[in-house]
Amino acid sequence: MKEAFKIIVVLTVICLICAFFLSFVFSVAKEKIEMNAKRAIEEGISKLAPCAKRVEEIKLKDEVVYKLFDEQDNSVGYAFLAQGQGYQGKIKILAVVDSSLEKLEGIEVVESVETPGLGARITEALFMEQFKKLTVIPKIEYVKEEVEKDNQIMAITGATVTSKAVVNILNKRIEELREELKG
Amino acid sequence: MAEIIESKIKMKKEFIKGLWKEHPILRQLLGMCPALAVTTSAINGISMGLAVIFVLFFSSLVVSLIKKVIPPQVRIAVYTVIIATFVTVVDIFFKANFPQISRALGPYLPLIVVNCIILGRCEAFASKNSVLVSLLDALGMGLGFMWGLFLLGSIREILGFGSLLGVKMMPPEYNPLIIMILPAGAFLVLGFLVAVMNRLELRIKN
Numbered sequence: 039m040k041e042a043f044k045i046i047v048v049l050t051v052i053c054l055i056c057a058f059f060l061s062f063v064f065s066v067a068k069e070k071i072e073m074n075a076k077r078a079i080e081e082g083i084s085k086l087a088p089c090a091k092r093v094e095e096i097k098l099k100d101e102v103v104y105k106l107f108d109e110q111d112n113s114v115g116y117a118f119l120a121q122g123q124g125y126q127g128k129i130k131i132l133a134v135v136d137s138s139l140e141k142l143e144g145i146e147v148v149e150s151v152e153t154p155g156l157g158a159r160i161t162e163a164l165f166m167e168q169f170k171k172l173t174v175i176p177k178i179e180y181v182k183e184e185v186e187k188d189n190q191i192m193a194i195t196g197a198t199v200t201s202k203a204v205v206n207i208l209n210k211r212i213e214e215l216r217e218e219l220k221g
Numbered sequence: 222m223a224e225i226i227e228s229k230i231k232m233k234k235e236f237i238k239g240l241w242k243e244h245p246i247l248r249q250l251l252g253m254c255p256a257l258a259v260t261t262s263a264i265n266g267i268s269m270g271l272a273v274i275f276v277l278f279f280s281s282l283v284v285s286l287i288k289k290v291i292p293p294q295v296r297i298a299v300y301t302v303i304i305a306t307f308v309t310v311v312d313i314f315f316k317a318n319f320p321q322i323s324r325a326l327g328p329y330l331p332l333i334v335v336n337c338i339i340l341g342r343c344e345a346f347a348s349k350n351s352v353l354v355s356l357l358d359a360l361g362m363g364l365g366f367m368w369g370l371f372l373l374g375s376i377r378e379i380l381g382f383g384s385l386l387g388v389k390m391m392p393p394e395y396n397p398l399i400i401m402i403l404p405a406g407a408f409l410v411l412g413f414l415v416a417v418m419n420r421l422e423l424r425i426k427n
Contacts, residue, residue, distance in 0.1 A: 048291065060309055063309075155403070195399070
């Protein structure tokens with residue numbers, strides 16, 4: 039009995055100390071982490087759409103879309119975050135699309151946990167370049183050999199599942215945006 | 222006087238053993254999961270190695286400090302909580318201060334929790350030895366782990382990508398061996414390295 043009591047006390051105390059320590063570390067770092075995430079989006083937008091001078095947040099259903107304006111205050115498109123399941127976990131993509139939702143300006147993979155050397159290569163410029171000026175009507179397709187149409191990209195060798203996931207995530211979100219922005 | 226010299230020799234021995242004689246990857250074959258999974262490039266190996274050194278160092282410190290109060294029945298649970306705490310600290314630290322590195326390491330960082338080298342050193346060493354010696358043991362093992370990862374990562378990166386630390390090493394006509402960055406390549410390189418290590422050991426003994 040005494041022994042069991044000791045075990046419970048020691049475990050509880052250690053867990054409590056650890057929990058306090060962690061919440062302290064997190065509370066110190068929280069602001070910085072949020073700032074990093076915000077800055078990553080801002081940097082991503084200015085990289086994908088250099089002509090965007092003003093960004094306006096639009097609240098849709100449950101997510102935020104960024105409407106972009108150029109120097110003359112003309113709408114030049116939308117920036118949005120899209121996410122979904124990849125091969126090993128969540129993939130999060132920042133994309134900029136023109137105001138008629140027909141052509142992508144480009145994409146940036148913000149978060150992914152794909153296989154290093156294979157699926158993780160979606161974060162490399164060579165793969166992301168393919169989405170510059172890509173037509174998204176009727177939807178994006180992926181091919182394994184030669185790209186023949188404006189709405190096709192080439193999948194990464196050995197990482198078809200990840201490439202397909204990126205394409206599907208974008209298609210799905212763009213489709214949603216078409217519906218949501220109509221109203 | 223003799224005692225001090227003797228303890229100095231012991232300390233040196235505890236530090237050095239992780240670097241060669243009891244090398245965690247090449248001799249103990251511990252921590253295989255990260256060693257095989259993350260070493261697709263040299264830089265991944267170094268980053269992972271540094272993170273493991275940090276966690277190993279502080280976990281060994283805490284475990285050897287509180288070894289007397291831990292009830293033996295629940296010691297593994299206690300070690301795991303301590304290790305997980307330090308891994309999370311590293312994770313938060315990188316996210317806040319080095320978002321770039323944090324993104325590159327992504328899934329590997331939280332996986333340090335299940336790295337058996339750390340649990341192994343806590344259980345086999347830090348829980349039975351004084352603080353100073355435990356820290357030397359942790360540093361030696363951590364550095365050994367890091368050079369092992371770096372070597373594995375370098376070989377795989379050179380053969381699989383034709384580069385080292387991102388710098389092109391091979392002539393342009395070199396056709397990269399994709400298999401080297403696939404899981405199979407990890408096993409192949411590891412097998413060869415362990416064989417070379419055994420051969421060297423044998424030669425040193427004779």
